[in-house]
Amino acid sequence: MKRVGFFGGKFLPFHQGHVYSIIKASTMVDELYVVLSHSEKRDHELCAGSKLSYIPGQIRLRWLSQLTKEMNNIKVVEVEDHDGNEDYDWKEGALKIREAIGREIDTVFSSEIEYGPIFKELYPEAEHILIDEKREQIPISATQIREKGVFAYWDYIPDVAKPYFIKKIVILGTESCGKSTLTKNLALIYNTTYVKEYGRDYCEDLGGCDGIILEEDYPMIAYGHKLKEYEAIKSANKIVFIDTEAVVTQFYSELYNQKLQTVLNEVARNQEYDLCLYLEPDVKWVDDGLRVHGEQKVREENNLRLKDLLKENGMDFVSIGGTYQERLEKSIKLIDKMFEGI
Numbered sequence: 001m002k003r004v005g006f007f008g009g010k011f012l013p014f015h016q017g018h019v020y021s022i023i024k025a026s027t028m029v030d031e032l033y034v035v036l037s038h039s040e041k042r043d044h045e046l047c048a049g050s051k052l053s054y055i056p057g058q059i060r061l062r063w064l065s066q067l068t069k070e071m072n073n074i075k076v077v078e079v080e081d082h083d084g085n086e087d088y089d090w091k092e093g094a095l096k097i098r099e100a101i102g103r104e105i106d107t108v109f110s111s112e113i114e115y116g117p118i119f120k121e122l123y124p125e126a127e128h129i130l131i132d133e134k135r136e137q138i139p140i141s142a143t144q145i146r147e148k149g150v151f152a153y154w155d156y157i158p159d160v161a162k163p164y165f166i167k168k169i170v171i172l173g174t175e176s177c178g179k180s181t182l183t184k185n186l187a188l189i190y191n192t193t194y195v196k197e198y199g200r201d202y203c204e205d206l207g208g209c210d211g212i213i214l215e216e217d218y219p220m221i222a223y224g225h226k227l228k229e230y231e232a233i234k235s236a237n238k239i240v241f242i243d244t245e246a247v248v249t250q251f252y253s254e255l256y257n258q259k260l261q262t263v264l265n266e267v268a269r270n271q272e273y274d275l276c277l278y279l280e281p282d283v284k285w286v287d288d289g290l291r292v293h294g295e296q297k298v299r300e301e302n303n304l305r306l307k308d309l310l311k312e313n314g315m316d317f318v319s320i321g322g323t324y325q326e327r328l329e330k331s332i333k334l335i336d337k338m339f340e341g342i
């Protein structure tokens with residue numbers, strides 16, 4: 001007869017101890033069900049006052065699903081509870097778990113010795129197998145992570161979950177204000193990934209932008225840029241640096257094609273950055289062959305227009321001017337401040 005087991009939890013947050021247990025359990029049964037129990041009320045209560053913000057069940061389900069996607073004997077299911085932290089009803093939870101699995105269960109896995117009597121009562125037909133109850137293999141708990149925050153235990157966060165926590169810093173500004181250099185430099189200093197301005201590569205591919213860029217190019221630039229962000233975030237180390245975003249694309253759509261596009265506002269509406277650094281055009285103009293708005297009066301007009309567009313799109317930004325050295329130092333200060341206490 002096939003052995004069917006389950007490993008349940010809240011995974012708030014998901015950590016390497018869970019990964020270890022899931023994989024070990026999967027070697028002991030023919031079919032393993034990983035059960036995510038989530039309750040908006042309870043999970044909010046658990047995170048309140050901690051260094052972890054509430055994580056929706058859907059996100060945790062996504063992590064589990066991504067981790068196990070190539071593990072053929074593992075299925076991920078979810079149950080939604082409505083209880084608070086103190087009044088979790090184990091009996092009702094067990095009924096929901098049985099229903100979600102829909103199979104006879106003969107093994108229940110956990111690393112908690114104290115779950116023994118509960119599981120004996122709820123699953124009398126099943127054996128309770130403890131996995132690393134002393135937490136020697138992976139010495140971490142979700143409680144520790146909630147207390148000190150994910151960045152304090154970054155090595156214990158599975159790669160499938162890391163992108164959710166990455167801090168996104170976007171660097172904005174008009175032409176020739178040092179964005180691409182600052183983006184690259186910050187990425188090197190923080191030892192992480194960055195996203196180049198995709199619109200630039202797109203224009204280079206066309207042989208320039210002046211007079212040849214079409215209205216339909218802009219949404220492609222905005223989406224192309226988003227895909228680059230998605231890729232860079234996957235391998236980022238706590239933080240990612242991004243050169244421009246959808247409002248800047250909108251700005252160029254207006255500048256070159258005299259057209260504000262609803263689709264670009266929509267892309268902008270769906271993006272979320274932790275910090276927006278706005279570079280003022282007070283460094284000298286550098287003609288790189290692609291740039292066309294070098295006159296200082298035009299630079300200033302463009303600067304005002306871009307700021308207005310950002311405000312219209314509800315984007316808060318910190319203005320940074322001065323020499324290249326001052327820009328770098330101010331940026332580092334703001335970034336380090338953002339990380340303080342999280």
Ligand SMILES: NC(=O)c1ccc[n+]([C@@H]2O[C@H](COP(=O)([O-])OP(=O)(O)OC[C@H]3O[C@@H](n4cnc5c(N)ncnc54)[C@H](O)[C@@H]3O)[C@@H](O)[C@H]2O)c1
Pocket residue numbers: 007008009010011012016017018020021037038088089090091092093094097109110111112122131132135138139140141142
């Ligand atoms: N009603 C039920 O039958 C039932 C059964 C199991 C789970 N649940 C749900 O899950 C919750 C209990 O799970 P939890 O709070 O322990 O979830 P959790 O997300 O903290 O942990 C999930 C599992 O991982 C194990 N684990 C944690 N750290 C580990 C490490 N470092 N190494 C190895 N294993 C590790 C835990 O012992 C637990 O078995 C309940 O509140 C309920 O929501 C319900």
